[in-house]
Amino acid sequence: MESIKLIICKDKNEIDKIASNIISETMKDNKKPVLGLATGKSPIGIYKNLISKFNNGEISFKKTLTFNLDEYLGLKEADHNNSYEFYMSDNLFDKVDIKKKNTYFPTLLGKKENKDWEKFEKILSKKGPIDIQLLGLGTNGHIGFNEPGSSITSRTRVVDLTPSTIKSNSVYFKSKDDVPTQAVSMGLGTILEAKKIILVAFGKEKSDAIKKFFDLNEFDEELPMSSLITHNDTYIVIDEAAASKLNKTKIKKFLLDNK
Numbered sequence: 484m485e486s487i488k489l490i491i492c493k494d495k496n497e498i499d500k501i502a503s504n505i506i507s508e509t510m511k512d513n514k515k516p517v518l519g520l521a522t523g524k525s526p527i528g529i530y531k532n533l534i535s536k537f538n539n540g541e542i543s544f545k546k547t548l549t550f551n552l553d554e555y556l557g558l559k560e561a562d563h564n565n566s567y568e569f570y571m572s573d574n575l576f577d578k579v580d581i582k583k584k585n586t587y588f589p590t591l592l593g594k595k596e597n598k599d600w601e602k603f604e605k606i607l608s609k610k611g612p613i614d615i616q617l618l619g620l621g622t623n624g625h626i627g628f629n630e631p632g633s634s635i636t637s638r639t640r641v642v643d644l645t646p647s648t649i650k651s652n653s654v655y656f657k658s659k660d661d662v663p664t665q666a667v668s669m670g671l672g673t674i675l676e677a678k679k680i681i682l683v684a685f686g687k688e689k690s691d692a693i694k695k696f697f698d699l700n701e702f703d704e705e706l707p708m709s710s711l712i713t714h715n716d717t718y719i720v721i722d723e724a725a726a727s728k729l730n731k732t733k734i735k736k737f738l739l740d741n742k
C-alpha cells in the first residue's frame with residue numbers, strides 16, 4: 484500500500500484535470516510514449532482535456548503508441564458503434580494526430596483484425612512496456628474486464644462478463660439481448676507491467692469497491708483492483724462520492740503516510 488498515491492477530488496472536473504495532467508506529463512517525458520487506454524464513462528473528460536492540450540500545441544500523439552485494455556467479442560455488425568475501437572476513434576483518435584496503425588486493441592492489431600490474442604501480448608512486449616496505463620473501475624471492483632476470480636498473473640484472454648457488468652453495459656444497447664457476454668481483456672499480470680498506473684473512479688456506485696480496496700492489505704481475487712497493491716507506482720484519483728464510504732481517520736493517516 485505504501486506506493487499507492489490517493490487523490491480525492493472535489494468533483495469529476497478535478498479528476499479529469501489531474502489525470503490528464505499526469506498523462507500529458509508522461510507523454511512529454513517520453514520520445515515514443517506508450518499509453519494503455521480504457522473506455523467507458525470514466526475517461527471521456529480526460530480524453531477531452533488531452534484533445535485540448537493537443538489543440539493548443541502542448542502535446543502531440545505523432546509518436547504515441549496505444550494499447551487498449553479490452554474489446555467486446557461477438558458484437559453484431561449493427562452495433563459497431565458500441566465497439567471500443569469506435570469509442571476510441573470518436574473520443575480521441577480522430578481528434579488528434581495519432582497514426583491509426585499505432586493503435587492496438589486485443590482484437591485489432593494496428594489495422595488488422597486479430598483472433599490470436601497472444602499476438603497482442605507479443606507486440607506489447609516488443610513495443611512496451613506501457614509508460615502509463617489508465618484504468619476505470621467496475622462497481623464489482625473489476626479493472627479491464629478482469630472480473631472477480633481473475634488471477635493476478637492472468638494475461639490477455641477471452642473473458643466471460645459477469646451479470647453485473649452486462650447490466651452496466653446494457654445502457655449502451657437497444658436491446659438487452661444484444662449486449663455481448665464475452666470480451667477479450669488484458670490480464671491483471673499484463674496491466675501490472677505498466678510503469679505507471681492511474682485508476683480513476685467517480686460516483687457513489689464505485690464507493691463499495693473503493694472501501695473494500697482500502698480495507699485490504701494484500702491481493703484478494705474477489706476484488707481485482709486490489710492487484711494494484713502490488714504495483715510500485717499507482718495513482719488512485721477519485722471524487723468525494725466514490726470516497727464517501729472510507730473511514731475518515733484511517734484515510735487521513737493514509738494520506739499523510741503516503742505523501
Ligand code: F6R
Nearest residue numbers: 521522523524525619620621627
Ligand atoms: C473499459 C474497462 C472497464 C471500465 C469499467 C468502468 O475499457 O476496461 O474496466 O473501465 O467498467 O466503466 P465506467 O467508466 O463506464 O464506469
